[in-house]
Amino acid sequence: MSEFVDRRNLDFVLFEMLDLDTLLTTPRYEEHDRESVTAMLDVVEGIAGTNFLPFAAKLDANEPKFVDGKVEIIPEVGEALSALGEAGLFAAGFDEAVGGLQLPWVVTTNINGIFTAANLSVANYAFLTVGAANMLSAFGTDEQKEAYLPNMLAGKWFGTMCLSEPQAGSSLADIKTKAVRKEDGTFSLSGSKMWISGGDHELSDNIIHMVLARIEGAPVGTRGISLFIVPRYRLNEAGERGEWNNIALAGLNHKMGQRGTTNCLLNFGESGETVGYLLGEENKGLACMFHMMNEARVGVGQASVMSALAGYLHAVGYARERPQGRPAGVKDQSTPQVPIIEHTDVRRMLMAQKAAVEGGLSLTSYCSLLVDKQKTAESAEDRAEYDELLGLLTPVAKSWPSEHCLEANKWAIQILGGYGYTRDYPVERHYRDNRLNHIHEGTFGIQGRDLLGRKLRAGVSALAPLRKQIASTIETARAHGLNAECDQMEKALASAEKAIEAVRGCDEENLSLANATLFLDAFGTVVVAWLWLWQASVAKQASPEAGSSEETFYKGKIAAAQYFFRYELSKVFNTFELVASLDDTCELASADFFGVS
């Protein structure tokens, strides 16, 4: 059994659920069809299995080191990324006009996901490069695009995002990195950037940093932030790597997981000039960054799903082979032990993982599809609707997997027992890797405020586009007899709306958002329940041969949907009631209540 990819389920999500075939008939994607996408996924699976998976444990045990001012990484990392670049996969989602394959985003998200499941720490370098290239592509001048994009899309130059600083992680308003305008229109940058993934290494010929900084004299706070292209090496006359741009590696962070991705403290302009080039408009840096944020945040959710998938698949394989104990009814201890998958509690833990992983994958895939639908929308109205829906679902796609797929990793360890707790098996590594996803690209708390404070506090009307999609799913589901689930779905939505109205009716912003994080979690469960209802409907619609493995696959989908409604969706009512009650326990808690006074 494959350890990192479930192609049958991926096909189900892409083709049976999200109807990728139809998207591939739109002019933008008409160069592709099911066959070519499938062939591409085969290639990706091959590279991931050959060049990424085999050294994932070795890389975790041998994290990058800071030696003589440079980063030392085991050579397999560079080789893997070269293979990825040679296959043209850095460019998978980019327009043909800039040399890309112009694949739908829902496909590239899943291509990236396959690499992530095989070896997250390595996939990160590509993910960051694609993100940086995306920003360049959206906001760069023709000259800027020409200068950087081709090498980035070829995987020769990598990219990073430089947002956080030691004193400003979640609070971007407080970044201090300074940009001084020079006579030639370029800028001289100085300051420190923290938590920069892929910030320094010798894996690529150059590193193109996307840096947030303040131009001298800019307004305070978020309105005074600009975005800069800051290459590790400046380009020479020929447009090739030139002299060093004085970005000093001040240190590497030593993380609990994702250890193969260098994570750096970088100092700009410390020992000489660091030149930066304004990307987009002055003081509009955050807007540029946030323009790409939806995709980056969905990408974090996808990484979380993939870490959980890898853990889940390993746990399933182990549970099928490991004999231990006997069924509850069997008292004769001389009978042979059975594989632990025979124990209901083990199947419960597998079901919890399946529900989180396949639910999560449908969520991140659906959100990625919305990006494609924006691009192929036939009217401005449709486009606005997709945009609104994506905005609403982005904090969910970012956060729900980072909570529930981390939990899935926890249960994968549990299935392996003592073995799962050792570094001889991959499940504990996936658990450590996944713990980051609640933190980066906006913490859980920040996503909660984004959803409830920024997007839903305006009123339940913000739910309209989602409501519409859910209504359509419910209609189909009822036709397939999934009435109990449909009823519960309606009730859950009504409960969420009640909570939103209560929040809206409260004048004290702090109090009204005191439980925004919990709201986000429960709301995410409602969204994933909808996606499970959709999956169950698709499964009901299928007509597989009796007794075939296909029949088992669809039955498994229906069972997982049932599990999700009975075991997960049932929890949200309590949370929504808590949010609606505007409980002030934490709001009123004194700082002196905690710890040792």
Place this chain on the structure above:
Amino acid sequence: MSEFVDRRNLDFVLFEMLDLDTLLTTPRYEEHDRESVTAMLDVVEGIAGTNFLPFAAKLDANEPKFVDGKVEIIPEVGEALSALGEAGLFAAGFDEAVGGLQLPWVVTTNINGIFTAANLSVANYAFLTVGAANMLSAFGTDEQKEAYLPNMLAGKWFGTMCLSEPQAGSSLADIKTKAVRKEDGTFSLSGSKMWISGGDHELSDNIIHMVLARIEGAPVGTRGISLFIVPRYRLNEAGERGEWNNIALAGLNHKMGQRGTTNCLLNFGESGETVGYLLGEENKGLACMFHMMNEARVGVGQASVMSALAGYLHAVGYARERPQGRPAGVKDQSTPQVPIIEHTDVRRMLMAQKAAVEGGLSLTSYCSLLVDKQKTAESAEDRAEYDELLGLLTPVAKSWPSEHCLEANKWAIQILGGYGYTRDYPVERHYRDNRLNHIHEGTFGIQGRDLLGRKLRAGVSALAPLRKQIASTIETARAHGLNAECDQMEKALASAEKAIEAVRGCDEENLSLANATLFLDAFGTVVVAWLWLWQASVAKQASPEAGSSEETFYKGKIAAAQYFFRYELSKVFNTFELVASLDDTCELASADFFGVS
């Protein structure tokens, strides 16, 4: 602020809540009083702070190595354990008759807890030695006790528990280690033991293993298991360490956490004879083991609480000092940033940790007190009642912290953000350490079956001793005006009972116990809610000076109780309904539903 101990809260639990003063008037403990116990805790805090805490991170980064057939550990470990031994603390809980201090178990649990919070990996060696010595003390012949106990209680010889084998972890019925009776009445042992914490090292002059094995010809299964004393080095004529007993270290396990505790695969009788001495009766080995299991399991719960406490205290300190962002109402970004404890969502995460940690500590301390109450009971009837109550609460004390205090560690990381994810801060280490507690000493699933299948399936009458305690707490709490909490408590208990009755009414054992693990989790929350109600009542009763830090302390207790009822206890109804519904989703799930077919 102390990083690993909250003495104010410990005093609250021991003296204000559990009324240790009264216990100390019983003949068994009358040598001690509040003053001497406090002085002892001061000594422990001093040793833990000086000899345990400082190298916890270093030990995690430098786990024991297997070098030339021996285990190499950084020297600080041996020095710390010597300090513990020199202070007489291995013997803290033992009877004066065998050279112990005869301290109440509730005190020794918390002494051990202080060392655990400071450096879990090191405290484990002492914990295991005390456990082994306890079994010797309970079941050994006078000769056996004389031979081993003095050196163990002096901390010169360490002890282990050897239960699991590579093919039999949770299923002890299937262990294969063989014991052949020799003419002199001793036994020759052969076989492999897996996951042996403290199984081999050079920290102590000898290691006394407590080994489960089958005597040749013994019945199959659990009824054919005997317990043996198997020293690493046999004793010579003078009773001192003699020749090696042929226990070969076959390998060390490399864990995700608790990395400073050696964890070994041991081979007995491979290259020569391994001599063992029967402890207790033939074929009654499991009964002996289980006699001590309550205490060991409560100890695991305590370790989990302590890992969470250490994480929580660190997070509180960080939250008080780290400036980031501004209150929700403040839009002017030129104002200074505030410490993050000012943010409601941060206080919510701290409250979640406080509720789990202080709730968990009251649980493990209460269970430890029950051991003391058994020993000091004035009638056989009372003793039986304490015994029943402890049996009922043991799976809860073992499991509830391992779930909810692990969650607390997760939120401690979250409060530190990116910093929390690095190994420069201790919070990620506590999280990794804590993940084991769901697995060893009986997994979460096994505890669930113990509680619901073995203890409660007999009927709600098994709840009677607990009901009685809760009723008494409710009476007091109502007198203090905690009526809403009391009503909710009654409702939660009724809901639990309904679930128990449904399980009892179901003839299919497998189906009836399909959700036993979830039941255990929810039942644990009910128990901890009761303990929080108790704590809130005590706090209401106190009459601190207005405006004093004592007043803040009690207010914090009442707020945490309120949090627990509103945010945690509110979740159990849904779970109990699920259990009562005898849901068969997981029971009926085919093994082929999972993973890649």
